[in-house]
Amino acid sequence: MDQKRRKNISKFMSLVLRHSPEIIGLKLDDQGWADVQELMGKAARKGQRFSMEELLEVVAECEKQRFALNEDHTRIRANQGHSIDVSLDLETATPPEYLYHGTVGKFMQAIRQEGLRKMSRHHVHLSEQRDTATAVGARRGQPVILTVHSGRMFRDGITFFRSANNVWLTDNVPAKYIEF
Template sequence: MSNTNITQKSKYLSLILRHQPQSIGLVLDPNGWADVEELLNKSKLKFSFQQLVEVVEKNDKQRFILSDDQTKIRANHGHSIKIDLDLKPQIPPPILYHGTVEKYLDSIRIEGLKKMNRNHVHLSKDIETAQKVGSRRGNPVILKIDAEAMNTDKMLFYCSENGVWLTDNVPTKYISF
């Protein structure tokens, strides 16, 4: 399958598994898992099981995971629908990063980082990943997050299957601009 087809199918899966499963009549379980066979049958963008596996394996951000028996699939994070990823709190690295663009900085300086319509704020363990994330909307601005201080202050962190650090919010006092 070409990179263009992988990208197209990945974007479609993101829409369905992270935001609008109901648009194709798909029901996710409380942990965000969808039945693979049901997904393939109801999908408006037709693809085979092998193509689905290829999208999961080759997605540049590793957004999806198949269950061990490959009968279920879910998005690793980024949901705007309520699900429980069943992640356990973890101690984060001392410093994490967040990629954004300049037009959001005034709001971030006042309110900090908020999850907005998602279930968590997404943070990266390295600058390169944060730059990739920030560059999706323009010239990236990288914010440095004092995760160690947040953890000391009893703020919870989780790490998704693909290494994205998640938290409920990041108050401004923990952000270096």
């Protein structure tokens, strides 16, 4: 499958599994899992056809590992980034001393005043690698990389989670923990 097709399927699955399952009439359970055959069938009825082989390739080849399959590949879910109410059953984790967040300049004034907020998502997303944060920020323009004092936040009682694809999650990052 070519990269463009893989990207289109991935974007569609992100939309349906993270934000709007109702657009195809898909039901997710409380942890965000969907039946793979139901996903494929309902997607096809809305004009988005893909095979099981293509779905498996999207899951395996996604650099950000956005999706997880159960062991027998009958259920699928997004690893994080939901704007819908799901419980990912994430366990708390001790973060490294520093994590990074990629954004763009137009948000800097608000971030300086309010810190990083989860907005419509369940959590603020942070990465261990500056390169990953740079790629995230670059999706919206010239990236600005913020260094978050995550170790200090954790010692101050702020909870962190780590998703299955190694994205660090927290409810918010107050401005006092951010290097601008």
